[in-house]
């Protein structure tokens with residue numbers, strides 16, 4: 001029977017009723033526990049994350065190369081795992097969680113908005129928004145520490161608004177943003193609902209404080225995206241032969257071709273606003289943290305900048321300059337290996353699938369533990385070590401061993417956007433500041449809150465370069 005097929009996979013002992021949520025109880029214990037399970041039970045294992053009412057009560061967790069490749073490249077396993085349902089109230093049927101023909105149609109349209117020619121136009125915005133960040137970081141010159149994550153997040157939000165959405169929001173000019181706070185809350189709540197006996201069901205969720213936090217957060221999140229849409233909607237889209245950026249394109253498609261209702265449009269704006277800033281903000285912050293810990297590698301990044309721009313700290317950076325920052329690219333890749341901003345993703349089988357000698361039954365959640373995959377010594381010798389050089393001759397015979405942007409038909413649509421933005425910001429910061437570890441050294445407390453976070457922030461010390 002179906003169940004028997006999953007039973008072929010090793011399963012750690014769990015609580016008879018609660019399964020494995022009795023060990024995986026919080027967003028901060030996920031990485032530790034999954035890593036330990038894999039160490040002890042192998043690269044693919046069966047977990048029951050919660051009793052049968054739980055979305056992940058029947059799951060395979062994997063870092064097995066062949067299995068990862070098989071599923072992610074499969075053209076019929078495109079549905080997201082059941083825990084993504086907790087995003088619905090926020091992101092509706094946006095690209096991250098939609099599936100079937102609806103997803104296919106939207107993916108095709110939205111791909112146009114990330115064309116190279118459009119990305120080239122964004123470089124100036126990455127630069128000018130980044131300059132505001134440099135000004136804000138300057139206030140921490142010589143101070144004992146700065147939590148870069150908070151400041152970088154505001155910068156990344158301004159960036160996605162001014163590029164894809166075509167609207168200046170200037171969130172960086174304030175210290176806080178209710179939108180940013182609400183994103184953090186929702187990212188956490190979505191994961192906690194997967195792990196909590198009370199939060200999992202809507203009938204008991206409302207008894208918790210998080211229900212009210214979510215209710216308030218959703219009001220703020222949707223209010224913000226609506227204001228972004230409104231600021232564009234009332235302006236007639238210029239008749240132009242130029243390629244159109246994300247929101248212009250969506251407005252045009254919804255207006256001219258009637259394929260997209262305004263509600264559907266807002267769901268995509270909510271999705272891209274979130275995916276387009278929370279991920280890059282985490283990524284950029286982890287890179288700064290790694291550079292602080294690795295002065296030699298930081299020096300190489302700086303030398304590369306000097307080769308490109310001499311001693312000019314504020315050069316007019318072009319798209320092609322960003323392409324030429326090869327060593328920096330290795331640093332970014334190595335950081336995304338050790339700290340993948342999206343550490344876990346999931347798929348769901350809608351029919352029985354045959355893989356090797358196994359039949360994976362219909363209705364199985366397949367969870368890809370990207371964080372664990374990236375630390376496997378099979379593909380990354382001395383996996384715990386920060387070695388950007390490994391990407392100078394990375395063995396591309398195993399493309400599915402390194403998947404910070406996922407892979408296959410549902411990979412990250414914003415991957416090239418993210419790389420350009422990250423290069424623009426990091427190169428700028430390195431030209432202006434020496435990044436050093438705080439004293440005593442700040443130890444990250446990693447937490448899977450959809451995006452990888454550190455519950456105590458991501459802190460470094462900054463010193464202005466002469």
Ligand code: HEM
Nearest residue numbers: 095096275276279280283341342345405406412413414418
């Ligand atoms: C360092 C930055 C980023 C990382 C590490 C990252 C990673 C990922 C990953 C792993 C997925 C697959 C998710 C899944 O299977 O559930 C994904 C999907 C997606 N990403 Fe990114 N992302 C980044 C930046 C961006 C940016 C800048 C945008 C938009 C401008 C974006 C938009 C999306 C969207 C819309 C999807 C869903 C695509 C689909 O299902 O067709 N991401 N991303």
